[in-house]
Amino acid sequence: MSAAAPAPRFRPGARVAVRRADPPGHLRTPWYIRGKAGEIERLCGAFANPEELAYNRPGLPAQPLYRVRFRQREIWPDYAGPAQDTIEVEIYQHWLEPAQ
Amino acid sequence: MTDIHHLHPHPHPTAPDRDGPQGYYQALEIAVRELLIGKGIISADDVRRAVEAMDARTPAQGARVVARAWTNPGYKARLLADGTAAVRELGIEMATTRLIVVENAPALHNLVVCTLCSCYPRMVLGLPPDWYKSRAYRSRAVREPRAVLREFGTELPEAVELRVHDSTADMRYLVLPERPPGTEGWSEERLAALVTRDSMIGVTRCRA
Known part of the structure; x- marks a missing residue:
């Protein structure tokens, strides 16, 4: 564990967007959440990058991992439930960018 | 037991085997496990204990x-x-x-x-x-x-x-x-x- 984890870029409450990308390999970013905007709920810590671990590489530096909260109606335009329903997803920092 | 069903002369059907053909990942698991045991990295008893511990969690x-x-x-x-x-x-x-x-x-x-x-x-x-x-x-x-x-x-x-x-x-x-x-x-x-x-x-x- 020599490589230090990059500093967390986002604080709880920050508005972020999930990158809309489709690289090959083992990804832990669900398809349905790519390109969507939400809010940082908490920083979970730094964890070895699963996209590297899957290929027996060390996955370092570890990536900050966040809980990101999204509004269901912003994920599914025809969501049948009320406006306050939410979904939280764990997203690694390299999949997030600032959003308005 | 005086179950009338068991007095019938016809033989019981045996429970059907539900073993399907071995899949890719089953074969992979067996191969990796046998290699790990063969190389002395883990023992068969380690595997058994881990399964037993997992099954004991409720x-x-x-x-x-x-x-x-x-x-x-x-x-x-x-x-x-x-x-x-x-x-x-x-x-x-x-x-x-x-x-x-x-x-x-x-x-x-x-x-x-x-x-x-x-x-x-x-x-x-x-x-x-x-x-x-x-x-x-x-x-x-x-x-x-x-x-x-x-x-x-x-x-x-x-x-x-x-x-x-x-x-x-x-x-x-x-x-x-x-x-x-x-x-x-x-x-x-x-x-x-x-x-x-x-x-x-x-x-x-x-x-x-």
């Missing part, structure tokens, strides 16, 4: 945690702040994952799913039910969670926020259900008996 572990939180406000605060450390107080080790405990309230209901595979808080709930691993649950719990809850017999009022937790990475989630009314003064053991597996996944509530 939702009773999680129920103990919930009952302790219901009766001990200090414990509940520690559990919500750091689930991993708080379950360790009760002798439960999360191993490589970390535990986040999410609390239900009159205006908030939590539901847990893993859309990517079937991540499940096994250390506190044991092995997941088959439906948790099904493609239908994994996709519908995020897409139409209220319809899924309804199929589990849980009607959620419109005024309540439903918060779905998709376990996509290194965290595992345990729902802390609301303590049922009418259980004031109950012992931890008696309360723990009310706490079901499904209520800790979030597809239902606890009832007294």
Whole structure:
């Protein structure tokens, strides 16, 4: 564990967007959440990058991992439930960018 | 036994074999396991012990945690702040994952799913039910969670926020259900008996 984890870029409450990308390999970013905007709920810590671990590489530096909260109606335009329903997803920092 | 059925002269049909052809991953598992044992890295008994330990974990572990939180406000605060450390107080080790405990309230209901595979808080709930691993649950719990809850017999009022937790990475989630009314003064053991597996996944509530 020599490589230090990059500093967390986002604080709880920050508005972020999930990158809309489709690289090959083992990804832990669900398809349905790519390109969507939400809010940082908490920083979970730094964890070895699963996209590297899957290929027996060390996955370092570890990536900050966040809980990101999204509004269901912003994920599914025809969501049948009320406006306050939410979904939280764990997203690694390299999949997030600032959003308005 | 005087079961008339067993007096019939015709032979019993034997239970059908349900062994299908060996799949790719079964063959892979056997090959890797045999190599690890052959090279002396692990023993057959290590594998057996690990399977036995996994099978011994049950939702009773999680129920103990919930009952302790219901009766001990200090414990509940520690559990919500750091689930991993708080379950360790009760002798439960999360191993490589970390535990986040999410609390239900009159205006908030939590539901847990893993859309990517079937991540499940096994250390506190044991092995997941088959439906948790099904493609239908994994996709519908995020897409139409209220319809899924309804199929589990849980009607959620419109005024309540439903918060779905998709376990996509290194965290595992345990729902802390609301303590049922009418259980004031109950012992931890008696309360723990009310706490079901499904209520800790979030597809239902606890009832007294």
